[in-house]
Amino acid sequence: DLGAVFGDGRALDEVRRVALDGKADMAMREAALRTLIDNKPPDLRQVCESLLGARILNATAVRGLALFDDVKIGQSLAATYGKFYPAERPAVMDTLVSRPSFAGPLLDEVARGKIPRADLTAFHARQILAFKDDPLTKQLREVWGDVRESAADKRALIARLKSGLTPEVLAQADRSQGRLVFQNVCAACHTLYGQGGKVGPDLTGSGRANLDYLLENLADPSAEVAADYRMTILTLADGRVLSGVVASRSERTVTLRLLTEETVLERSAIAKEETLPISLMPEGLLLAFSPTQVRDLLAYLMHPVQVPLPAP
Structure with missing residues (x-):
């Protein structure tokens, strides 16, 4: 019973044994590892590093390694990012943006093309900006783009996009591809039709049929931010x-x-x-998309009903 192990050194030895036992039940091993992380024994780092190659347990091990501020951990996690299951990678990314010493190696791997740029979401970009670390901010701009724009830049961007998104252009859009763009970039924070994240507002009932409304919110996400969604x-x-x-x-x-x-x-x-009186969503997000992706995304968001994802 893992509930009996708290605060007892010998009991924690048994928990450690379960966590490292390759023949033990996987759920028990994960529970044991979580108990070690909660109790922070002196050898926690070594235990977690030894389990980075263990499927299922590796994502929990990353949680434990997040407790240690060492650039070598960031380098190791960034270098092995591709070995995690796709469903586990967002949690790994959360850890990589939790410390400046981890974010540097992350951006290095994105720049090398080893970590997909699309995996570095708007949320993560805001997190890196929060460090207020000039070299990291410069590095982020190099791999992500400029995440802050002047008011004039925003107005010019909205005008340029609107001029190209005529009814005729939107009629040619592939809404299924737009849904894929939303799923890959926006759904980490926003819910639409009951699916997606909850750190941003639910878009299902918003005024998204209005092109001006969408462009203004995408180009200037911090113009109006409800108190519940401030960063x-x-x-x-x-x-x-x-x-x-x-x-x-x-x-x-x-x-x-x-x-x-x-x-x-x-x-x-x-x-x-x-x-802060700002949104978690960085400015300049639309600049990361091609004109076709912008067209498809806007057409999808403006559509009143869900559409299927594109065929594989």
Whole structure:
């Protein structure tokens, strides 16, 4: 019974044995590893590093490694990113953007083409900007694009896009391809037709039939941000920086909604909290898309009913 192991050194030895036992039940091994992460024994890093090659357990091991501020961990995770199952990669990416020492190796691998640029979402770009680290910001702009624009730039972008998105052009759009763009880039934060993330507003009932409304919100996402979706940056006592939206608070804890999960943090573990009047979504996101992708995405968003994904 893993519930009996807390606070007992000999019991933690048994938990460690279960976590490392290749013949043990996988659910038990994962529960054991989570217990070790919660208790933080001195050899936690070595245990987690030894399990990075173990399918299913490796994503949990990444959670444990996030506790250690060492550029070598960032280099290792970035170098082995492609070995994780696709469903596990968002959690790995969350870890890679949780510390400046991890974000540098991540951006190096994106620049080399080893990590798909599309996996570095708008949410992750905002997280890296939150470090306020000039070299990282410069590196991010090189692989992502300029994530901040002037008001004049935004107006010019909206006018240029609108002039090219005539009814005739939109009528030629492939909405299924637009859904694929949404799924790959937008669904990490936004829900549409009951599917997607919850760190951004649900788009299902928004005024998305209006092209002007969509272009203004995509080009200038921070123009109007509901209080529930403002970006909150938590600097933790262990050096990590987490960005998300606050889902709830109590006298003892803060629940932060991240891209892949909700995490409950003890207030005592939070060194600094800052809520900004901006969206988690970076400016300049549309500049990352081709004209065809912009056309297809806008046509999909403006359509009143769900469409199928393109055939494989």
